[in-house]
Amino acid sequence: MQLDATDLALIAALSENARMSVSTIARRIGLARTTVQARLERLEKSGVIEGYSIRLGAGARPAISGTLLVCTDPHETSAIVGRIKSLPEVKAIHSASGRYDLVIEVATDDTATLDRTLEWIGSARGVKEIESLIHLATKLERRT
Structure with missing residues (x-):
């Protein structure tokens, strides 16, 4: 799967904070919430995003x-x-x-x-x- 700039921006936001809400990500990268949600689902289904985790202090x-x-x-x-x-x-x-x-x-x-x-x-x-x-x-x- 070829990743574009939007995919990379989504991944970067989630790498910073995997609990960031879809609405917050959408505002941050200037897209509609439904577009961000659809992109995340596509990244998950394709295996680009395998899961979400925490970083321990x-x-x-x-x-x-x-x-x-x-x-x-x-x-x-x-x-x-x-x-x-x-x-x-x-x-x-x-x-x-x-x-x-x-x-x-x-x-x-x-x-x-x-x-x-x-x-x-x-x-x-x-x-x-x-x-x-x-x-x-x-x-x-x-x-x-």
């Missing part, structure tokens, strides 16, 4: 988050992903090109849990190398 997020860069045996990558995604500390797993095969986002409430998670992933069969990057502060976050 700093007080509700886990205290420690990080990114793990993982080199794997190519024949074991799928099995590794299957095992790792069962860990509640793992928030996202991305395949990657380049030196690392997987980029894993983790979040925990304490360093002991983070340490156990890193140890578990690092010792998984097929994991050749793991590098951890602990996030110190978020300077910008755009999630769409």
Whole structure:
């Protein structure tokens, strides 16, 4: 589906606040409420918008988050992903090109849990190398 400027404006407004009313979005981008409603329904039906969510404030997020860069045996990558995604500390797993095969986002409430998670992933069969990057502060976050 090809997105036009209006679709992108709708998505931008919802990315800012997914609870923004259709009327408010319509006023903001200068369209009729019924037009905005129809566009949103089309974006949802086509799969461009899969759902709506919340962004947690700093007080509700886990205290420690990080990114793990993982080199794997190519024949074991799928099995590794299957095992790792069962860990509640793992928030996202991305395949990657380049030196690392997987980029894993983790979040925990304490360093002991983070340490156990890193140890578990690092010792998984097929994991050749793991590098951890602990996030110190978020300077910008755009999630769409």
